[in-house]
Amino acid sequence: MSGVRRVHHLNCGSFDSLASGPLVSHVLLCETKDGLVLVDSGIGRSDIASPRSRLGRVALALGPALRVEETAAHQIEALGYQLSDVRHIVATHLDYDHIGGALDFPHATVHTTAAELRTARARRRLPERLRYRRPHVEAITSFQTYDGTGEELLGLPAAHPILGVEDVWLVPMPGHSIGHAGVAVRTSNGWLFHAGDSFYHRAALSSSRSAPISRAAMLCAIELTLASIPAKVRANHQQLRKLAHDPSQRVAVFCAHDAALFDRLRAEQSPIFP
Numbered sequence: 465m466s467g468v469r470r471v472h473h474l475n476c477g478s479f480d481s482l483a484s485g486p487l488v489s490h491v492l493l494c495e496t497k498d499g500l501v502l503v504d505s506g507i508g509r510s511d512i513a514s515p516r517s518r519l520g521r522v523a524l525a526l527g528p529a530l531r532v533e534e535t536a537a538h539q540i541e542a543l544g545y546q547l548s549d550v551r552h553i554v555a556t557h558l559d560y561d562h563i564g565g566a567l568d569f570p571h572a573t574v575h576t577t578a579a580e581l582r583t584a585r586a587r588r589r590l591p592e593r594l595r596y597r598r599p600h601v602e603a604i605t606s607f608q609t610y611d612g613t614g615e616e617l618l619g620l621p622a623a624h625p626i627l628g629v630e631d632v633w634l635v636p637m638p639g640h641s642i643g644h645a646g647v648a649v650r651t652s653n654g655w656l657f658h659a660g661d662s663f664y665h666r667a668a669l670s671s672s673r674s675a676p677i678s679r680a681a682m683l684c685a686i687e688l689t690l691a692s693i694p695a696k697v698r699a700n701h702q703q704l705r706k707l708a709h710d711p712s713q714r715v716a717v718f719c720a721h722d723a724a725l726f727d728r729l730r731a732e733q734s735p736i737f738p
């Protein structure tokens with residue numbers, strides 16, 4: 465039996481712009497024997513209260529919906545939980561749209577790669593100052609970082625078991641950001657792999673060589689523009705494609721912002737795992 469008893473798929477931040485089309489911020493809320501665990505946290509309440517100063521102009525150009533009802537805090541309270549029930553936040557990376565919601569959970573430990581926290585704190589170059597927002601990074605006071613070789617998991621070479629949480633792993637996948645990672649969750653019904661921003665559109669997982677869909681091509685161009693290590697983006701796609709199509713594993717691979725993948729997983733979500 466898995467330590468993860470139930471998983472909720474939450475959209476914690478819609479965006480819609482001419483260039484990107486409609487996007488979600490796919491967050492997992494895991495009910496575990498170690499308390500509530502979030503995988504990513506979306507946009508937070510204070511971001512919505514002061515979007516210009518908290519998120520910055522680049523984020524606002526992407527058309528964030530900025531709806532309080534979409535915050536993880538609001539949705540978790542609507543499920544009958546208290547914010548203090550969230551004990552851990554496992555972050556794919558520390559961009560504003562993935563870590564902003566963490567500020568609503570002061571009792572939670574943030575888990576991230578050492579490289580990601582180091583880069584976000586340094587904010588040396590302009591792209592890093594745009595993506596890593598100072599109030600978000602400064603609020604990460606309770607944290608656990610992961611570094612080094614890790615262990616093999618699902619054919620991926622360097623996974624780190626999350627300390628204090630059973631059946632959740634951080635899987636470094638640099639490319640989108642220096643310390644970006646995927647997050648693997650083992651449930652009784654199979655595996656979930658939250659790939660964060662390792663791809664933007666589900667077409668990246670397609671094994672067919674059909675002509676690129678215009679929306680997918682546009683998102684791939686945005687993805688390459690935003691990536692800290694563009695040369696790794698395609699290699700990550702390839703690795704995730706292999707994972708998603710591996711017949712020996714049951715792994716649902718999805719990313720943070722693809723609305724169709726979000727809708728599919730939310731519709732399939734099993735209410736209670738046996």
Ligand SMILES: [Zn+2]
Nearest residue numbers: 559561661720
């Ligand atoms: Zn993102």
